[in-house]
Amino acid sequence: MPDPEQEKKPSVPGGSNPAQELTQEEIDQLLAASQAAANSVGGNGPIFDCRGNRFDRTNPPRVEPYDFSNPTVLEEHLLRILRQRHGEFADLLAARLSLxxxxxxxxxxxxxxTQVYRRFAASVRNPSHVVLFKLEPLNGVGVLEIAPTLGLAFVDRMLGGKGESDPDATALTEIEMNLLDDVLLVFLEEWARIWGSETPLTPSLLGRESGGRYLQTSASDTIMLVAVFDGTAxxxxxxxxxxxxxxSIEHLVRGMSALLPAPEDEKPEHSTEWRPIYNNIPIPLSVEWDACELTVKEILDLKPGQVIRLPRQIISDTRVRLGDVSRFTGEIGVDGDHLAVRIDKTTSQEDV
Structure with a gap:
């Protein structure tokens, strides 16, 4: 009878001995070969798209790394808006805190x-000064982290000092934390304004922590919007x-894109369709010339019956106005029993 253990042995497809086991050296060679093929984006290995089509080697694809553990949920144009808003916020807050x-x-x-919560919590230093806050009426708890040395510089100035602090400080006393809360509320009040909410967002402080080790304000896979600043005092x-x-703020962020001006290639063209109702709109027409210059005394001496001599060339430089807009230039003359203007060209806005 065949040995059941023998039947379970892995075999090499196409090999001379179908029951031959792979040695550790052969396994290592196969792994090395597959790893080399995976790393040969610009080399000799084939590259396929999501449909299984092979890329042309003369036009290789642009490969970008993607961190699946930290997904990006915002389009680039929304990130640009947020960076712009936060840059303006930084300037306004610095001016307000300076005063x-x-x-x-x-x-x-x-x-x-954007980061998942577990990654953000891991980035919070230990020790640090962490404040938990809420923006009413939004849901969710926010986190504001500030280094103790910078917080103590604020507190020192509030107590009449020069804004100096111990560079080795790692914790704040209860009194110092209460004083620092006033500065952090100013921070959050200004930050709440950048979201452009129709309903005013009111910040309130919920609690404090001394680091990120025990932060549990959200689920570990919650997407967080994180803004990082360098502060100097x-x-x-x-x-x-x-x-x-x-x-909590997704609807506010999405609403920001509606405030962007449309790209040039997407702006709607102005309609030039003529409507019959326009045909009967009366428009006053007048003609004018740049005749000559007179002094103030000559103007004061003008009387009925006097003659003002005009240069002959103004006849060929007659401007025709439609309403308040100079629209044509031409030459004035006589046509039968009427004065007439022969239109020679259209006047551009720069010529007016």
Whole structure:
């Protein structure tokens, strides 16, 4: 009878011995060969699209890395809007804090991105000063992180100091945290304004943490909108980052795209269709010339019966006005029993 263990042995397709086992060396060679083919985007390995069509080697595709653990949920034009809004916010907040603290404060935007919550929580330093907040009437809890050294610089200035802090500080006292809350509320009030909500967003502080290790304000796979700034006050320059669950503000972000001007190639053309009702609209027509110049005394001396001599060439430089717009130029003359103007050319707006 055949050995059942023998029948379970893997075989090599097309090999001389169908029951031959792969050695570890052969397995390593196969893995190395497949890895080399996968890495040969610009080399000798074939590249196929999602439909199984092979790319032409003379026109290889542009390959970009994609992090499936940190999906991007915003289109590039929306990210541009958010970066612009946050850049303007940074300038306004820096000016407001400088007046509030009577201290030179600068705020520079570093990035605006979307991250899953677990990645954002891992980026929060330990120790740090973390404030949990809510923007009423939106759902979801936001997170604002500020380095203790920068927070203490704000507190020092509020207490009458020069805005200095201990670079080795890792924690704030209860009194210092209460004072810093006033500055952070100013931050959140200005940040709430960038969303352009018809209903005013009112920030409120919910609690504090000393780092990101135990943050559990959202599910681990929740998409967060994260803005990172570099803040400077006195001699301290540290990172500030603010994050809020993207589902809470998605409708506001999507609404921002409606405020963008349409691209040039998408702007609707003005209709030039003529309507019969236009035919009976009366438009006053007049003619005019640039005749001559008179001094103020000569104008004051004008009396009925006097003759003003005009240059002969103005006859061929007669302007025809339609309403208040100079539309044509031509030459005035006599046609039977009437004065007439022969139109020679259309007047452009630059010639007026």
């Amino acid at each position: 509030y603290l009577r201290l030179d404060v600068t705020l520079e935007l570093q990035s605006v991105s 006195g001699s301290s320059t540290e990172r500030i980052q603010v994050a809020i669950p993207f589902p």
